[in-house]
Amino acid sequence: MSNLFSTFDPTTNFNFSLNWMSMLLGIILIPSTFWLIPSRMNILWIKLILTLHNEFKNLIKTENFKGSTLLFISLFMFILFNNFLGLFPYIFTCTSHLTLTLTLSLPLWLTFMLFGWFKNTTHMFAHLVPQGAPKILLPFLVIIETTSNLIRPGTLAIRLTANMIAGHLLVTLLGNSGSNLNIYLLNILIIIQILLLILESAVAIIQSYVFSVLATLYSSEVN
Template sequence: MMTNLFSIFDPSTSIMNMKMNWISSMIGIMMLPTYFWLMNNRYSMMVMKPLILLNKEFKILMNMKNNKGTTLMFVMLFSLIMINNIMGLFPYLFTSTSHLTMTLTMALPMWLAFMLFGWLKNTENMLIHLVPTGTPTVLMPFMVCIETISNIIRPGTLSVRLAANMIAGHLILTLLGNTTMNISMNMMWIMLIIQMMLLMLETAVAIIQGYVFAVLSTLYASEVN
């Protein structure tokens, strides 16, 4: 039973040794460039206005007034994660963000780039971050060890947080869907209402997790600048 339950997260569908399930993560990316060829309309404004507001918020978090365009990377990261999370709620579409292969690929190179930039360009600033302000002299060696460990595990916490939240919601929906097949017609309406509410909750979680991933990445970038 457990093998069948977790098989929804297994990208095993293949044609001619090509992993077809991973193509679902590219559908949203292929749809985005069409905005560059369309005139402004209500639909495009509905999509772009939240991204513009998010870009302004990231600029405040990074406190970078001179480097224009720096926050666009994090806005696109939010868009990529949100689109993949929401598309995973549709039937027969694979949720790529539920795999560490996808989440760790986004978190690890970005964290590594931040660390290399910080230690090569702002070494003194990085050393200051290892000892919080007001730390007693006796506790300074322990704080350096704690801060070093917390910096090292950052890509793991980013990727595991996103993957675990996606897996948890999909598992609940799968369990309820399997249970619905074996209940009476009177209880089926109640189960359908519960599933619809959970689907709305998962849609909110999909957006929130993309926002959390992007905001934490922005904060990590602001520390090394």
């Protein structure tokens, strides 16, 4: 490893340029008997999908969602699989790159904006001015609301990327120091690494949930 950040370089592991293919590894985790005999894994899978469906349905705040929750459920699953697989050794963490996270957030935000401004123009203008705001502050509030709206895809992408990079860097830093420690400190380091991996697993779930929930909230604002 030439430097600390080379772990995030797609061409580092085995000098293999197809590391982006790790995005498709999540498909392996989907139960092959999903449409056949129900098993415990399938029941768990269906319960998870129904829970997310009810959650996103409430956030969209419209009766005319027509299965649009499936888009956000698929987004949640895709990010969750990639976050988890990135915790395994020698598997490239594609969600730690803005190339992927911006590719997910930017088209979503752009389609919401185009739909909102073309379909519900008055409603979108009303969003720029908070209700009950003093008239003297209206120009500043419009600028602030417009800026916060424009940076949404960036904040979505950077939040996911930064959380993935931060955890992986911490695990790598502590792991590299293991060869210089005595047996007692090494045992403490292993315990810390296990706790960090548990924390990273929680972060993988939380960040995928946050990404999909925020995308759902942004879609609900254009209706």
